[in-house]
Amino acid sequence: MTNPNERTDPRVLRTRQFLKEALIELMEEMSIEKITVNRLAQRAQINRVTFYLHYRDIPDMLEKMADDMAEEVLEVVREDTDFMEAAQQEKWPMLEHLLVHIAENAKFYKIVLTSRKSTIFTDRLFKLMADIISARVESRVTAHDASEVTVQKDIAVWYGSAALIGTIIAWLREDMPYTPQYLAKQITSLRAN
Amino acid sequence: MTNPNERTDPRVLRTRQFLKEALIELMEEMSIEKITVNRLAQRAQINRVTFYLHYRDIPDMLEKMADDMAEEVLEVVREDTDFMEAAQQEKWPMLEHLLVHIAENAKFYKIVLTSRKSTIFTDRLFKLMADIISARVESRVTAHDASEVTVQKDIAVWYGSAALIGTIIAWLREDMPYTPQYLAKQITSLRAN
DNA sequence: GACTAAATTTACAATGTGTCGTATAGTTTA
């Protein structure tokens, strides 16, 4: 998993692959709290006990899968990151590459990123804010004068990351009504800070 | 719960209050998947069977609690929303009121909004983006020319809501290192769209 | 083909779930 030098036994890889596919399938069919090791092993066509040879429990397995995902995304993004440091470009191709990557693996990302668990509270607040901001955008006619306020860096990072991730999640929830290219352009123009 | 006219029996209110407090306590102590009806009833000092007289299961109870939360937030925000429609103010006092309200109930909001369940994947991506955006902010020296792009309304709403909620969550995670007033000002200056 | 590691099989105790009656205590209404 983390060390590709070891663990090359095809049986191990096969079993873990089966488990991952089964988990994704089940996450598509039911909310995570309903997924048991029983069901998972059944779906993966492996013995229940075998599961425990690989993962402590289901949360542990999710964590490992998240690690894998993070690694993959990093690879997609890394090249651009290097570029970024060299040239101070303003088009930020990384974003587009990221969105393309997500679109290519849309089935996976939609399931893992929009799976309802206890995102209930966050979701509720999110919807509330969406309504309010929507209304605000409607009634926005006046111009915004440049109020010179120094923005705390960490706040800007919070704001920017949440906006980016949240936009991607909403985009996936709606089954990607825009192309990655178009969305990237839109997001870039919103990041006007 | 939803209809305050009925369900005035003090026993009902007491029991539900106990259950809610117990659930919050347990959420503080362990991740949600470890919380069982058993433990919950034990902590709430009620019989396990009584739980089922009020909620179908724990996810159901969480949903009801989220409803209550949403209602409360709406009350805090509603006055400002009405104001907003009347006057086209640009200071958006709603945001500050919301943050104050959250700060006043910080214990509750921190627990329910930052509770780790299967937000694992989202969290991972969030962190990744935070790193990247952070690096980008660092190397941002050049000025951003006003590229005239029409922004899709729904995308702007996604972006704005996610940014707002995400910022609040990050703020709670860090135990509110800024005052609601300061954070409101910062967020407002970031919402430059 | 022999050695090694993974997977299966069976079994077990512990815990959790959801749903029964029935008894008891608290609340509301006449």
Next chain:
DNA sequence: TAAACTATACGACACATTGTAAATTTAGTC
């Protein structure tokens, strides 16, 4: 105040899930 109503407690039940521990079979490696 008494009667009618309702929520809660209690014990019990069948059933599912969990995590672990053998012993055995299967598959991969050298």
